[in-house]
């Protein structure tokens with residue numbers, strides 16, 4: 001297998017690159033990343049493997065994609081490049097439309113063009129539970145049969161890209177699977193997201209801004225479990241366990257309220273309860289997501305392996321031990337964004 005990972009300098013992509021290199025019959029892993037604010041070469045700086053190569057470029061550049069497909073004889077694209085933060089999509093949706101929808105369109109058309117030239121490329125399109133919308137407290141978890149019901153601009157652009165992939169499968173017979181996963185946590189996550197934001201602020205003695213009543217529920221999965229799921233989907237498509245056009249969900253049955261996570265982080269960092277500051281809720285904030293992953297279990301033999309308490313403790317430890325990474329990521333621009341977002345509480 002010769003793999004192109006898009007967005008491999010981001011949080012999940014960097015783990016996918018590392019995990020892919022652990023598969024013995026993987027001959028090549030190319031990481032294509034345009035290094036937006038959330039993409040950092042440091043996330044892959046520990047990878048010393050002659051099969052790995054980084055290319056600084058955009059998925060929106062079709063001629064670059066086709067050149068990589070051809071010269072590297074790519075057989076699979078693991079597509080993770082995206083604008084991924086809901087709050088930013090509320091401030092401005094344009095970059096989300098350009099990357100998540102238009103970028104996916106460029107990837108699809110490039111794969112189609114290669115197919116017409118006789119090169120078959122599988123696509124694993126990495127999507128999110130947010131495309132299914134929000135659950136009421138007693139609703140069952142999402143399954144792959146749930147209708148798409150995105151409720152924020154980020155989720156809408158991801159749902160649009162999922163539908164574009166399915167349309168290309170149906171009309172152009174490209175080979176693609178869509179994976180949808182719940183909220184990830186782990187090392188290397190850009191600190192605008194809940195767990196790294198709270199951990200770093202807790203360690204620095206800063207305020208811990210909690211949206212609304214803090215009772216929003218997410219189904220937390222460790223990034224290594226998700227990365228393994230993406231690779232299982234890739235192998236499942238190659239081996240015919242999954243057919244083109246299929247969707248597969250990944251989750252971890254860890255439904256936890258945001259405020260409970262913040263309290264746990266306070267304990268793990270010896271911070272103070274008084275650092276918690278409730279701030280105005282995110283507009284249209286979804287209350288609950290939960291992913292059913294029976295299909296992944298049954299068809300791919302995949303299950304999450306990292307237990308939540310252990311996973312959170314080692315994640316917090318990672319941020320404690322990697323202060324240089326934190327320093328290099330939390331530049332002036334990052335600080336301006338956080339200040340704008342949470343106002344005077346920081």
Ligand SMILES: NC(=O)c1ccc[n+]([C@@H]2O[C@H](COP(=O)([O-])OP(=O)(O)OC[C@H]3O[C@@H](n4cnc5c(N)ncnc54)[C@H](O)[C@@H]3O)[C@@H](O)[C@H]2O)c1
Pocket residue numbers: 006007008009010011012013032033034035036037038039040057058059060079080081082083084085099103126127128129158180181182183184185190
């Ligand atoms: N983080 C989660 O909890 C979660 C959950 C489910 C699904 N996902 C999906 O997983 C994928 C990765 O998410 P993440 O949290 O790692 O995001 P991230 O923001 O950490 O990383 C995104 C990466 O994509 C790169 N990128 C952006 N635009 C690009 C472009 N035009 N060309 C090339 N590279 C570009 C960025 O530089 C960055 O390295 C996304 O598609 C996201 O929707 C994320």
